[in-house]
Amino acid sequence: MSEQPIEVDVLVSGGGIAGLATALGLARGGRKAHVLERAPEFGEVGAGIQLAPNALSALDSLGVLDKVLKDAVFPERKVYLDAVTGKTIGIIDLGEDFVKHYGYPYVVAHRADLHSSLLEGCRESGIVGLETGREVVSAVNQPDGRVLVTTLDGSTYLANAVIGADGVRSPLRDGIVGDELVPTKYVAYRGTVPTEIVGEDITSSPSVLCWLGPNMHLIQYPLRNGKVYNNVAVFKSDNYSPDHDNWGTPEELDARFAVCCESVQNAGKYLSRDIRWPMYDREPTEKWVDGNIALIGDAAHAMVQYLAQGGAQSLDDSIAMASALLNSEQASDAFAEYTERRVEHANNIQRLARVAGELFHIEGIGRQIRNYSFKDHDAKDYSNLDWMFMPLDKAPAKRNYPA
Template sequence: MTQNNAASGNNAVVEVPTLVVGGGIAGLATALGLGRKGRPVHVIERAPEFGEVGAGIQLAPNAMAVLDELGVLDEVMKDAVLPQKKRYMDAVTGKEIATIDLGPEFVAHYGYHYIVTHRADLHSALLKGCQENEFVTLENNRTVLRAENLDGGKAQVVTEDGTTYLADAVIGADGLRSAIRPLIVEDQTVPSEYVAYRGTVPIETVPAEAVETPMVLCWLGPHMHLIQYPLRGGKLYNNVAVFRSDFYSPDHENWGTEEELDARFGICCEQVQEAGKYLNREIRWPMYDREPVKTWTEGSVSLIGDAAHPMLQYLAQGGAQSLDDSLAMVDAITTEPDAQAAFKSFEARRVEHTGNIQRLARVAGELFHIDGIGRELRNNSFKDHVPTDYQNLDWMFMPLRKAPEARTYPI
């Protein structure tokens, strides 16, 4: 691995075989996968340093299988937590709606655990893998302006400092507001009118009875929900509060305020209201996605991860689908004769699947936040749910490739 943080500029031209734009989860996983296959790959990132914003992330077995194939699973597991349940609770009454058992039967079924970890720990494991790989080059401080296809099958990416990168293949992994995406599809982000507040606190802050069994708690209420789970080997407790603002407007930022947060959660049971003091109220996170599209590729340029299919977080599959993308992308590049054929093969394998998850995430959000008689019907419809019935999860959770034997770790 080489890492270059010095500015090129002055209309410099840099030629690389494969260029990945964006050093987040999708970009680093793709670069590492290609590097492990002996394919030189160059990653450019706009931030001064490679890093990840946010706190917790849930990783289902499909994501775990990719991390295993990338050789970073053990590193990720060092500080991960293995929840034994995912419990859906009514945020108003405090009563259980349904539980998914994530214990031994789950692991035997999928071959991998369901884990929760800090986004920074996942990113750090991928970054370390790239840094240790001689075929991966990492470069910071590169703000991309645009991508273009050229005659002869190459593509170029132009950055703010005047550098032009020429590549046989360009992979746009630059997230929701991708600078690469306009080459392929002209669209806008879609505001959900929901906003999130997050907070991670020492586990000692939380009542002992709330954390004695590691689990993911999903509190569902009218136009709001709260997600809670432990992080960093059980040393921290992650809280994510989400609610719909009545004052959303694209013309101002005075929506999704602390006052709205308290009002929305004021009708909830005591345990949910208690979580309000765990939240960082200085930062609010407006939630957006995009409409699913039928193509992510144009010539020798393709999109991946959130640049291709940004989704609302209600299915906890955004990061996992980015990792699945990376595996499919590496497969395509290392088996097809050229970048254009590889990108079409990748797209054919992934576009319908991720589009379905984008759509279902929106539906899940409606189900999470339903009010009135709808809320009663939702709760009643799950009263006979069997915690070890995974058939409705297989299409999302089943790994693209499973290990010969289940990969298990101590709780």
Template sequence: MTAIGPSTTSPQPPKEVDTLVVGGGIGGLATALAIARGGRAVHLLEQASEFAEVGAGLQLGANATRVMHRLGVLDAVEAVAVHPERAVMRDAVTGERLTGLTLGETYRSRYGFPYLVMHRSDLLQILLDACRAEPRVTLENDRTVRDAVPGDDDVLVTCEDSSSYRARAVLAADGLHSRLRRLFVDDEPVCSGYVAYRGTMPIGDVATDVDANDIVLWVGPRLHLMQYPVRAGALYNQVAVFHSDSFAAGVPDTEWGTPQELDAAYEDTTDAVRLSAASVSRARHWPLFDREPLDHIAAGRIALLGDAAHPMLQVLGQGACQALEDADTVAACLSEHSDDVEKALAAYEQKRLARVTTCQRRARPWADMWHLTDPVALSLRNRVLRDRADDDYRDVDWLYLEQPAPGLVPS
């Protein structure tokens, strides 16, 4: 791996690279690593001066850990992750257990790979270390991409500091506010009106009981609270989400979703939920966005990956997982069609578009189901949930069962 710092000289002619990845988050680093492991040189640009991941906990289903195995990093991930035995959904107002999902060995036996929870920064560091050890990967910080202009045989990419690159393929993994997405559509992120407060704390400092390694989801009217241990059980991750009345009233972005609204939203929840929400860090909050699905995620020599392509609400726990699937698939397609980038990226779109669109479209009604307010709808939801068995995987098989292998078109 070659590391390059910011240029301090006058503008130079465009640097010639084979494959250019824009964005150094989990999806971008995984993409660079997957492509390099396939034998292709890859150059990654990250706008920040250091590689860092914003946020706390991360859930990784078998579809993601399967990709980590292919990348050769699963052992390192498992060493710092937590292997939950089950996921449990509870009513945030009454405290009632509604349903669960058996994880652990039963899940691993069904899907071939484990379900893990971990700190986002731990996964980023593992991928970063693997990229730095890979001679085909070049990482470059302090590079904010301004534009990409397709040519006949390459793409000219320019940055804010006037540095530029000519690449045979450009893969945009530059997140929710992707600049390169505008080459495909002129749209804006869609705000759900919900806001999340996230944070971790030493597990010994948690104010409520911690039930082993369980993932615990509390659902209530226009709110939910997610809890699980990370960093090999040393820290406890909590995410408190609620719908902002101020957002609905048209209050400016900087003034809605306040800590006062958080406390008010959780005021009528059970003691365990209210105390947990009160303990989450108030230093920062995140409005929750997605976007409408795209008709195309590849065009010529340019393709979108991760949140640049298909940002989705977090309720499925699939944002990073789908980015990892993107990385695996685009690398396989570039390897299979090594002499024809446009064919490779068209194949990537063909393999990925329907699946990621399904994830985006299913996340919204799934969130609505968590956040029901109507008493009749709540009663019906809870009755259905109580009747299902914890080892009934029919509703999640579509996510976690292995998809057709990258490079193979299903018949």
């Protein structure tokens, strides 16, 4: 325990993707940041992550794009299929026309590879402080304009600006917003297996496969230069209860998948059954800032994953935050610029991610109507994706959101 607070310029609570990207962005502009991570070591939980052009643009500006792309996979298309019938619903072509339109490709990467690239960049900068085993429990604005940060072990820090990149269960959000997690009643099971186990019929042409079924979906794509295959199964539990944890079990998973086609049922054997991931998000809020404390990433706008933009939006936050802090001497001015640039857009993605989830999981006649409505979709028509995928530096100030 430190007797006197440790004085730092910018303190970042959380050493995940958002936190490290922000610290690295500041370091690229010559400003020091100090990152506190509650885990005993820096690392990333999970397997695959989809990175749209806006995410790659952010990584490019941070100087780590080549590191991330080294082991990434460049899928040729994103395919939506009916999980029951096995028939194709619609396709997004991710080839040359896509890259020409956005200036960057669409890739899938291992989350650990993305995280390690950002961490390596921070270490190479020489001006990013990195501490593990420091769980931030509170941040309090002081009369002199600084922020007093306290960790679980009693250590204290005084910072000119504090950035809460501490995830969906953010203690700093609790102090600013004071809201609760929103349970979705859905759980996820994940599994990565050597590609040869899956077979060439599904991996010969690299694609992101999105199998959509009643109250469930399955996402599949190759990782690490095609050496492993990622599988993520998500389903709604009929036994959800806030009072006990006996819901979303492997038995429920098998029962939900029993109505699906053979390809989807076969994926069940690739999933790890010992860890289930309950899914939560947060209600959108415009209150991301309190004095010289600001939220980014999941702490600001935790979202369900149906638009595959959670990580990308965290990276966009980091670029906007670093830019604002590099351009303003006062944290309050920087945070005002940051929220002006990010709140409306990220909140809209939060809301539309929920709508996408309803579309993914629709039952009965609604499923047939959904499939029919996409039957004539042009695989190279990206107009409905521009508002989300366009790199931050190319996106208009006022975006055109889907109706």
